[in-house]
Amino acid sequence: MKFIKNDHLTPELPDFFQELAGKRDFDNDVDNDGKIGIPDVSRRQFFKISGIAGGGLVLGLAMGSSPKAKAQSAANLSTISPYVQIQPNGRINLFSKNPECGQGIKTGLPLIIAEELDCAWEDVDVVQADIDATRYGAQFAGGSLSTPMNWMAMRQAGATARAMILAASAQQLNIPVAELSTSDTMVMHATSGRSWGYGEFAELAATMPVPDPATLTLKTRDQFKLLGRRFTGVDNHDIVTGKPLFGADTRLDGMLYASYTKCPQIGGKAVSFNEDHIKSMPGVVDAFIIDQFGNPKVFNPGGGDIFSGVAVVASSTWAAIKAKRELEVEWDLTDAEVSSWSDLVARAYALQGQDGEPLMVNQFAGPGNPPNRVSADKGDATRVLANAATKLSSFYEYPYVSHAQLEPETCTAKVENGNVEIWAPAQIPQSGESGSAVLLGIPAEEAAERVVLHQTRIGGGFGRKLANDYVFEVVAIANRMQGTPIKLQWTREDDMSGDYFRPGGFHSYSAGLDASGNLIAWQDHFITSTGNDQAPMTSADINPNVFPMDVTDNVKLTQTMFHNAIPTGPMRAPSSNAFAFSFQSFMHELAVASGKSHVQFMLDTLGDPRLAIAENPQSMHTGRAASVISEVARISGYEQGSSEPGRAKGLSFYFCHSGYVAQVADVSVSANKEVKVHKVWAVADFGFIHNLSGAENQMEGGIIDGISQLFNAKITFENGVIQQQNFHQYPLLRMPQAPELEVAFLQPDEFSPTGGGEPSMPPVLAAVTNAIYNATGERIRKMPLYELGYKLV
Amino acid sequence: MATLNINGQTMDIGEIDPSTPLLWVLRDELGLVGTKYGCGIAQCGACTVHLNGAPVRSCQIPVGNLTDQQITTIEGLAAADGTLTPVQEAWIEIDVPQCGYCQAGQIMSATALLRNNPNPSDADIDAAMSGNICRCATYTRIRQAIHNAAEKMNGTAFYDAARTGETA
Numbered sequence: 001m002k003f004i005k006n007d008h009l010t011p012e013l014p015d016f017f018q019e020l021a022g023k024r025d026f027d028n029d030v031d032n033d034g035k036i037g038i039p040d041v042s043r044r045q046f047f048k049i050s051g052i053a054g055g056g057l058v059l060g061l062a063m064g065s066s067p068k069a070k071a072q073s074a075a076n077l078s079t080i081s082p083y084v085q086i087q088p089n090g091r092i093n094l095f096s097k098n099p100e101c102g103q104g105i106k107t108g109l110p111l112i113i114a115e116e117l118d119c120a121w122e123d124v125d126v127v128q129a130d131i132d133a134t135r136y137g138a139q140f141a142g143g144s145l146s147t148p149m150n151w152m153a154m155r156q157a158g159a160t161a162r163a164m165i166l167a168a169s170a171q172q173l174n175i176p177v178a179e180l181s182t183s184d185t186m187v188m189h190a191t192s193g194r195s196w197g198y199g200e201f202a203e204l205a206a207t208m209p210v211p212d213p214a215t216l217t218l219k220t221r222d223q224f225k226l227l228g229r230r231f232t233g234v235d236n237h238d239i240v241t242g243k244p245l246f247g248a249d250t251r252l253d254g255m256l257y258a259s260y261t262k263c264p265q266i267g268g269k270a271v272s273f274n275e276d277h278i279k280s281m282p283g284v285v286d287a288f289i290i291d292q293f294g295n296p297k298v299f300n301p302g303g304g305d306i307f308s309g310v311a312v313v314a315s316s317t318w319a320a321i322k323a324k325r326e327l328e329v330e331w332d333l334t335d336a337e338v339s340s341w342s343d344l345v346a347r348a349y350a351l352q353g354q355d356g357e358p359l360m361v362n363q364f365a366g367p368g369n370p371p372n373r374v375s376a377d378k379g380d381a382t383r384v385l386a387n388a389a390t391k392l393s394s395f396y397e398y399p400y401v402s403h404a405q406l407e408p409e410t411c412t413a414k415v416e417n418g419n420v421e422i423w424a425p426a427q428i429p430q431s432g433e434s435g436s437a438v439l440l441g442i443p444a445e446e447a448a449e450r451v452v453l454h455q456t457r458i459g460g461g462f463g464r465k466l467a468n469d470y471v472f473e474v475v476a477i478a479n480r481m482q483g484t485p486i487k488l489q490w491t492r493e494d495d496m497s498g499d500y501f502r503p504g505g506f507h508s509y510s511a512g513l514d515a516s517g518n519l520i521a522w523q524d525h526f527i528t529s530t531g532n533d534q535a536p537m538t539s540a541d542i543n544p545n546v547f548p549m550d551v552t553d554n555v556k557l558t559q560t561m562f563h564n565a566i567p568t569g570p571m572r573a574p575s576s577n578a579f580a581f582s583f584q585s586f587m588h589e590l591a592v593a594s595g596k597s598h599v600q601f602m603l604d605t606l607g608d609p610r611l612a613i614a615e616n617p618q619s620m621h622t623g624r625a626a627s628v629i630s631e632v633a634r635i636s637g638y639e640q641g642s643s644e645p646g647r648a649k650g651l652s653f654y655f656c657h658s659g660y661v662a663q664v665a666d667v668s669v670s671a672n673k674e675v676k677v678h679k680v681w682a683v684a685d686f687g688f689i690h691n692l693s694g695a696e697n698q699m700e701g702g703i704i705d706g707i708s709q710l711f712n713a714k715i716t717f718e719n720g721v722i723q724q725q726n727f728h729q730y731p732l733l734r735m736p737q738a739p740e741l742e743v744a745f746l747q748p749d750e751f752s753p754t755g756g757g758e759p760s761m762p763p764v765l766a767a768v769t770n771a772i773y774n775a776t777g778e779r780i781r782k783m784p785l786y787e788l789g790y791k792l793v
Numbered sequence: 794m795a796t797l798n799i800n801g802q803t804m805d806i807g808e809i810d811p812s813t814p815l816l817w818v819l820r821d822e823l824g825l826v827g828t829k830y831g832c833g834i835a836q837c838g839a840c841t842v843h844l845n846g847a848p849v850r851s852c853q854i855p856v857g858n859l860t861d862q863q864i865t866t867i868e869g870l871a872a873a874d875g876t877l878t879p880v881q882e883a884w885i886e887i888d889v890p891q892c893g894y895c896q897a898g899q900i901m902s903a904t905a906l907l908r909n910n911p912n913p914s915d916a917d918i919d920a921a922m923s924g925n926i927c928r929c930a931t932y933t934r935i936r937q938a939i940h941n942a943a944e945k946m947n948g949t950a951f952y953d954a955a956r957t958g959e960t961a
Binding site for chain 1: 810812813814817820821822824825826827828829830831832833834836837839866867868870871877881884885886887888889890891892893894895896897900918919920922923925926927928929930931932933934935936
């Protein structure tokens with residue numbers, strides 16, 4: 001499938017973007033199965049669904065940009081799921097469409113509806129919506145897109161319901177609608193001083209005509225009562241009392257438990273196993289081999305692809321795990337991976353200072369859209385570099401990284417009479433449905449009917465659960481155990497050795513400064529991996545618009561691809577999570593060479609406020625970038641430095657997912673390389689912040705995530721076998737190492753919200769390494785830092 | 794037939810393999826799914842419960858050893874009428890959870906800390922909480938929530954030993 005672009009613009013655009021974005025048809029972003037895309041909100045229409053028991057208003061949002069699609073939706077009104085239910089007792093159910101993986105969207109989207117509905121948040125119960133593309137359009141957690149893609153639609157959903165309640169109240173009270181207003185789930189009549197709860201009009205409201213969205217008046221920012229404040233997570237009470245919420249918590253009558261064991265050498269296929277012994281073990285109900293389906297080395301959320309392995313079905317998770325530990329499997333290694341990270345490292349360093357091939361862009365490759373060799377070059381970097389007053393070259397390395405979300409992959413499924421029911425903690429559940437249909441041979445046109453997926457809360461995503469391999473595995477197991485619900489539980493070892501990893505890579509940089517210390521040329525030879533010798537693995541590609549290449553006149557970008565199909569996939573801020581470290585460390589090298597302060601060098605590189613690429617509305621706005629850099633320097637006292645020996649601040653900035661983030665780290669380094677990160681300041685521009693607590697949480701988590709990766713995260717593979725299995729070999733940052741954090745948001749009036757989950761993380765890695773340089777003079781060009789003798793304390 | 798004392802109640806766990814870790818008995822046999830599996834090797838703390846009032850990793854404790862022991866899980870913290878403990882209240886009020894998967898274990902560790910030390914310093918918190926990983930990295934809010942809970946307790950013990958049947 002085609003993966004959606006990360007850096008799309010919100011449909012509600014500021015004026016100077018509006019014109020540029022005019023030609024863009026968001027419907028073109030719908031992928032082949034039509035389930036993931038960016039709908040054009042202006043073409044949405046709300047439909048009244050049906051009354052609910054006891055009367056009440058139910059509103060659904062029908063999708064579709066063509067008359068045909070609208071007609072189909074209209075014909076199926078009774079099946080359109082609601083966003084808003086207003087009950088006669090005044091309680092309001094708001095449905096949250098997208099998966100919740102810790103990004104706070106289950107709170108964030110209903111808040112937007114509630115604002116325009118003009119109801120009190122205390123009167124709201126949030127309900128997780130089921131998966132249904134025909135009712136909800138795209139439902140996924142990825143690309144930091146949930147808020148920007150749904151911002152306008154959720155506002156319209158709330159405003160539509162409010163308009164219908166007002167119309168109903170006017171009719172029921174026999175008062176002109178112009179004399180009525182709303183506030184806190186109440187209809188008010190100023191003349192008489194009377195007021196009524198929404199619930200009193202819910203039944204009549206359900207019979208009112210649905211207003212044309214064009215007639216709705218949305219609130220202005222100064223009229224917001226809810227948005228912009230701090231709201232706590234709607235599931236918090238259930239979380240702190242241990243209620244069942246997560247995928248792992250699914251329990252069904254008659255359910256059995258499964259483990260699944262794949263070849264340690266990735267891609268090996270199970271031939272036979274000690275079946276008699278395993279089946280004789282207590283609690284084991286069945287054990288069998290499952291064949292490989294598709295090409296699971298490639299990240300493909302909707303393909304149904306799974307690796308071959310041995311399933312054990314048992315009466316408890318523990319029985320399934322115990323049997324797994326006693327498995328003796330004969331593997332066919334014909335198609336197994338043979339690559340080794342140590343080998344790739346040696347070959348990469350041998351290429352230092354050389355150019356590679358012209359860039360290969362694969363990001364949107366797919367059927368009918370083959371990867372193309374494109375030149376990303378601008379100007380004449382070779383000539384300008386040769387004549388530059390100052391020239392610097394550096395080589396950077398970063399490793400494979402595991403997502404390590406705390407809930408190991410788990411999913412529950414039941415297959416019966418040709419139908420599939422799934423309970424999944426999945427970031428792209430719609431692809432989990434369509435891929436399950438592919439796996440079981442269910443025709444695509446029957447998939448919506450025959451495959452039902454219930455979304456559960458996700459115990460950490462970070463991009464790992466964009467892949468649906470664990471969903472497809474349990475569907476395959478349940479298909480063998482017809483009629484019995486099966487819960488698959490991966491062990492941590494299964495997770496860490498069976499990830500779609502953040503790919504490692506290398507950059508051989510050269511850059512030139514003029515006599516005034518200004519950046520005039522940039523060269524990057526990007527060294528990465530390919531599984532098919534045509535295009536890089538998923539998230540192993542490079543975009544020629546990475547800062548500062550987007551604002552530099554002379555750029556030469558080349559690439560070398562090593563054959564290596566260790567599975568890779570998106571991890572929080574794909575590619576940016578690695579590029580920010582190397583690009584922004586090298587930028588600091590250049591700043592030092594320029595003789596300017598780091599802040600001044602960054603501002604000079606950004607130049608005048610403008611779109612970095614005039615014809616590309618998704619490109620960075622240099623003015624917004626400069627603002628976050630200047631502000632983080634101000635609040636952190638960056639320019640003042642430190643008088644304490646071995647202590648210094650470091651700065652970094654990155655733009656991705658339409659978000660602007662600058663961070664400063666205050667770091668001490670001891671003589672024996674113990675590093676204390678005292679404090680990190682962050683200033684972000686994500687447009688308007690509609691839930692301050694949620695946005696701060698994403699920023700706080702992103703910063704510590706980045707520091708954790710910088711010091712300790714490294715996955716290696718030897719002859720296709722992942723070497724790390726659990727947290728003792730892949731340590732995560734813990735409480736004593738967590739720095740103090742200070743987070744601020746710039747919220748320029750003209751920008752609607754973009755997502756903060758991903759852009760919060762990338763800059764901090766270079767902020768810390770630049771601080772270590774400022775404290776010690778040692779430049780760090782490789783991560784993780786433990787390999788260089790540093791220890792985070 | 795084996796029984797366990799969990800959250801002040803005697804619970805029948807049938808004829809179970811005595812090597813089964815308490816974690817899986819809680820989750821699969823008793824339906825107490827608030828206690829989470831994260832690593833299975835006592836590295837992450839997601840499975841933390843109280844054994845006779847002390848925080849332990851339930852993935853490492855064979856259920857066969859637990860007769861006559863008092864076990865408390867996340868489900869046993871709030872009072873029967875639903876009243877939350879100061880730790881649970883503080884967690885909600887300052888919006889600690891992101892994904893929330895580790896938070897039961899975090900709350901069990903924090904509850905045990907405050908039981909023994911009603912006014913912990915940051916260093917005390919570091920020591921008591923270093924066995925619990927939060928992959929979403931809510932550490933700064935966990936730290937603040939523990940301080941807030943300590944203030945709510947106002948120096949008095951909130952942990953109701955009588956309710957859970959534990960002895961200090």
